[in-house]
Amino acid sequence: SNGALAKIRRMLNGGMAPADVAHLLESSPQKDRVVLWNLIESELDGEVLQYLGEEVRAEIVGRMTQGELLNAVAAFETDDLVDLLQELPERVSEQVLQAMDFQDRERIEAVLSYSEDTAGGLMNTDTITVRPDVTLDVAFRFLRRHPTLPDILDNLLVVNRRDEFIGILPLNILLTSDSGLLVRDVMRTETEVLRPDVSSDEVARRFQRMDLVSAPVVSDNNKLLGRITIDDVVDVIKEQAEHALLQLQGLDEDVDLFAPVLRTARRRGVWLGINLLTAFIASAVIGLFEATLQQVVALAVLMPIVASMGGIAGTQSLTIVIRAMALGQITPARGRSLVIKEISVGLLNGIFWSCAVALVAYLWFGDATLGAIIGISIVVNLATAALAGTTLPGLLKRIGVDPALAGGVLLTTITDVVGFFTFLGLAALAF
Amino acid sequence: SNGALAKIRRMLNGGMAPADVAHLLESSPQKDRVVLWNLIESELDGEVLQYLGEEVRAEIVGRMTQGELLNAVAAFETDDLVDLLQELPERVSEQVLQAMDFQDRERIEAVLSYSEDTAGGLMNTDTITVRPDVTLDVAFRFLRRHPTLPDILDNLLVVNRRDEFIGILPLNILLTSDSGLLVRDVMRTETEVLRPDVSSDEVARRFQRMDLVSAPVVSDNNKLLGRITIDDVVDVIKEQAEHALLQLQGLDEDVDLFAPVLRTARRRGVWLGINLLTAFIASAVIGLFEATLQQVVALAVLMPIVASMGGIAGTQSLTIVIRAMALGQITPARGRSLVIKEISVGLLNGIFWSCAVALVAYLWFGDATLGAIIGISIVVNLATAALAGTTLPGLLKRIGVDPALAGGVLLTTITDVVGFFTFLGLAALAF
Numbered sequence: 001s002n003g004a005l006a007k008i009r010r011m012l013n014g015g016m017a018p019a020d021v022a023h024l025l026e027s028s029p030q031k032d033r034v035v036l037w038n039l040i041e042s043e044l045d046g047e048v049l050q051y052l053g054e055e056v057r058a059e060i061v062g063r064m065t066q067g068e069l070l071n072a073v074a075a076f077e078t079d080d081l082v083d084l085l086q087e088l089p090e091r092v093s094e095q096v097l098q099a100m101d102f103q104d105r106e107r108i109e110a111v112l113s114y115s116e117d118t119a120g121g122l123m124n125t126d127t128i129t130v131r132p133d134v135t136l137d138v139a140f141r142f143l144r145r146h147p148t149l150p151d152i153l154d155n156l157l158v159v160n161r162r163d164e165f166i167g168i169l170p171l172n173i174l175l176t177s178d179s180g181l182l183v184r185d186v187m188r189t190e191t192e193v194l195r196p197d198v199s200s201d202e203v204a205r206r207f208q209r210m211d212l213v214s215a216p217v218v219s220d221n222n223k224l225l226g227r228i229t230i231d232d233v234v235d236v237i238k239e240q241a242e243h244a245l246l247q248l249q250g251l252d253e254d255v256d257l258f259a260p261v262l263r264t265a266r267r268r269g270v271w272l273g274i275n276l277l278t279a280f281i282a283s284a285v286i287g288l289f290e291a292t293l294q295q296v297v298a299l300a301v302l303m304p305i306v307a308s309m310g311g312i313a314g315t316q317s318l319t320i321v322i323r324a325m326a327l328g329q330i331t332p333a334r335g336r337s338l339v340i341k342e343i344s345v346g347l348l349n350g351i352f353w354s355c356a357v358a359l360v361a362y363l364w365f366g367d368a369t370l371g372a373i374i375g376i377s378i379v380v381n382l383a384t385a386a387l388a389g390t391t392l393p394g395l396l397k398r399i400g401v402d403p404a405l406a407g408g409v410l411l412t413t414i415t416d417v418v419g420f421f422t423f424l425g426l427a428a429l430a431f
Numbered sequence: 432s433n434g435a436l437a438k439i440r441r442m443l444n445g446g447m448a449p450a451d452v453a454h455l456l457e458s459s460p461q462k463d464r465v466v467l468w469n470l471i472e473s474e475l476d477g478e479v480l481q482y483l484g485e486e487v488r489a490e491i492v493g494r495m496t497q498g499e500l501l502n503a504v505a506a507f508e509t510d511d512l513v514d515l516l517q518e519l520p521e522r523v524s525e526q527v528l529q530a531m532d533f534q535d536r537e538r539i540e541a542v543l544s545y546s547e548d549t550a551g552g553l554m555n556t557d558t559i560t561v562r563p564d565v566t567l568d569v570a571f572r573f574l575r576r577h578p579t580l581p582d583i584l585d586n587l588l589v590v591n592r593r594d595e596f597i598g599i600l601p602l603n604i605l606l607t608s609d610s611g612l613l614v615r616d617v618m619r620t621e622t623e624v625l626r627p628d629v630s631s632d633e634v635a636r637r638f639q640r641m642d643l644v645s646a647p648v649v650s651d652n653n654k655l656l657g658r659i660t661i662d663d664v665v666d667v668i669k670e671q672a673e674h675a676l677l678q679l680q681g682l683d684e685d686v687d688l689f690a691p692v693l694r695t696a697r698r699r700g701v702w703l704g705i706n707l708l709t710a711f712i713a714s715a716v717i718g719l720f721e722a723t724l725q726q727v728v729a730l731a732v733l734m735p736i737v738a739s740m741g742g743i744a745g746t747q748s749l750t751i752v753i754r755a756m757a758l759g760q761i762t763p764a765r766g767r768s769l770v771i772k773e774i775s776v777g778l779l780n781g782i783f784w785s786c787a788v789a790l791v792a793y794l795w796f797g798d799a800t801l802g803a804i805i806g807i808s809i810v811v812n813l814a815t816a817a818l819a820g821t822t823l824p825g826l827l828k829r830i831g832v833d834p835a836l837a838g839g840v841l842l843t844t845i846t847d848v849v850g851f852f853t854f855l856g857l858a859a860l861a862f
Contacts, residue, residue, distance in 0.1 A: 019640035027760040149603035172580035209450035211662040231642040245676035265779040279736040300731035305710040329458040348696040
């Protein structure tokens with residue numbers, strides 16, 4: 001109805017914060033999304049775009065005319081604009097750049113020259129700088145002359161006349177110090193400085209360790225390039241925390257929940273295909289023992305237990321190691337003691353649970369040999385799982401493969417093969 | 432050697448930032464950790480403690496005398512101290528509280544009355560307040576009288592004489608406005624205000640959506656209670672992102688990498704036990720078809736493929752839904768369209784990969800019926816997996832169970848049972 005539509009239109013254009021509108025768009029199926037987007041007034045387009053995830057944003061930008069797009073990005077901050085430009089087809093991003101004035105374009109192109117996942121790609125060029133040899137009173141009056149200041153402003157950056165970075169002047173020191181003092185008397189020189197080629201993961205780590213709100217980005221020859229603020233680092237921290245864990249299941253963190261069925265099926269299908277390969281390898285191992293299986297059909301009933309216990313325990317070790325690597329907690333020396341710990345845990349749990357399983361198998365099939373065989377296999381498989389889970393990530397990383405992406409598949413292949421081979425192999429010897 | 436020891440001692444006491452010392456302790460096996468901790472001078476104990484994770488910190492605090500502990504926490508901020516007190520045994524935390532002066536104790540006890548995972552538990556009481564009817568010049572002089580200001584200070588909080596919250600005065604507005612204006616003329620009243628009982632997850636969401644650096648916490652009757660700063664919210668965001676994904680594998684985010692073997696084995700053992708139960712359920716299903724398996728041993732070779740494809744696909748759907756729930760992206764109406772989407776993806780991939788598997792099975796065992804049976808079973812199991820993966824989280828949440836903790840186990844139980852039952856059941860009918 002028209003009344004309801006008018007109400008939604010009012011909510012989208014002022015009733016809700018732009019971040020909430022973006023969240024609503026992301027949580028809506030694609031059909032509704034188009035309708036909602038068309039209800040949003042064009043002055044708000046830019047603000048909403050800034051809060052959208054990569055995939056949903058690409059979909060919406062794809063539907064905008066060049067004029068609408070230029071209008072929408074006019075008020076973007078450097079880093080947000082750079083993010084968007086990197087996602088656009090080259091032809092479109094070139095048009096956006098050409099429409100900007102020379103100074104803005106130069107600033108954008110400086111940031112564009114750094115990779116998206118480095119400090120250079122994360123930085124903004126909205127620094128407020130001050131000279132070391134002026135008084136705080138002068139610094140104050142200089143600040144007052146700015147019609148607006150950046151939203152997040154905790155430090156002024158102190159540079160000399162060659163634009164070389166010297167230190168920071170925290171606002172709360174500026175506010176509480178005698179205004180007759182010189183900037184150089186109260187500035188802090190022992191401060192966190194980021195090179196533009198530092199990875200965004202490392203940037204996130206330093207912000208967390210030092211509880212930073214912003215940090216300057218400085219070139220190798222000490223020129224001030226820009227600064228990074230916590231709001232952009234929060235996104236990195238979130239992605240970093242999710243990335244490895246989602247990768248383990250063949251998933252990506254930046255995906256549209258309501259992406260079309262075909263696109264989703266293709267993405268997931270590849271992952272299923274890879275896992276299917278490993279399942280066939282396991283089947284081939286079982287196939288080696290067809291004769292034994294025919295003789296003792298109880299083996300077929302019990303064999304999934306051995307494989308599944310190994311998979312579960314190994315994935316736990318693997319996840320813990322991959323996460324510790326992402327947090328930078330693992331060095332080669334400590335890796336050894338971690339392997340020993342994980343194998344000990346695997347053996348302890350292996351011995352405990354294999355007794356339980358052996359007992360159940362004995363009671364179920366009335367066969368003590370069968371119980372002994374499944375017990376031994378579980379101990380062997382849990383120890384293997386711990387060894388593989390702790391060492392695979394390091395080995396994969398050394399040969400340049402993402403441990404989170406390949407680790408889980410490789411691990412379950414190993415635990416399946418070792419589990420089935422030990423269990424059925426011992427049975428072939430015994431029966 | 433003594434020289435090396437002296438060098439390490441120098442590094443720990445001034446060479447490295449306290450956050451880095453904490454990181455080093457967390458990345459060290461427990462034996463080394465004790466040695467390192469004893470090398471740290473007692474004046475630095477407090478700073479290092481603030482940066483340690485929960486489990487490692489409990490271990491170290493457990494070794495300190497009461498005097499050492501009181502000394503170390505003297506300079507803690509309210510929220511950090513509250514965090515620590517909540518981890519300590521009641522007897523010890525009582526002692527720490529008794530040793531404080533009355534005003535400090537009252538502030539701490541106010542925060543302690545809120546649960547750790549609410550806005551109240553996250554807040555600090557270090558607010559800087561100002562009255563609406565003073566000039567900016569007076570506000571300035573008032574700030575200057577503070578010997579130190581909080582590290583993170585983006586807004587002054589405007590309150591009336593009854594301590595009721597009225598609005599915020601951003602420092603960058605204070606700095607750029609005419610100093611003759613009144614606070615009420617330039618303050619912002621449309622601002623994000625948090626109630627103390629709002630969950631920390633919701634706090635994290637609002638900080639991210641609004642790019643906040645700090646936000647006031649205000650009681651139901653509008654009294655200003657404290658404020659939350661981004662450095663503490665970053666920890667929540669990180670835990671939030673990791674929590675659901677680690678829970679899916681029975682892991683916890685706050686665990687010491689080098690926890691003793693026995694403790695780790697006990698924790699993981701419980702998880703293995705639960706998964707063992709589901710493996711036995713799958714075995715019982717296989718056991719129903721012993722006669723058929725004896726007749727056609729190829730079934731035993733191929734059956735793990737059906738179960739494993741279902742488990743992989745279902746876990747993907749489950750992970751996506753649990754993550755979308757954590758991000759607040761799912762409503763009942765949208766849930767339906769998501770279920771339909773996921774089932775369509777499952778059916779598409781089921782049809783595609785079942786053809787491949789059917790062909791391989793036919794070529795391997797030379798039996799077309801076997802190929803048809805495994806093909807049908809895979810389609811059925813992938814559709815089931817999608818349905819279970821998308822609906823389980825909502826159902827579990829409705830009955831008050833954490834979907835991340837129970838979802839994965841339940842899901843693989845379902846895909847195992849359906850996979851084995853369909854495949855072996857069809858075979859029993861056919862052969």
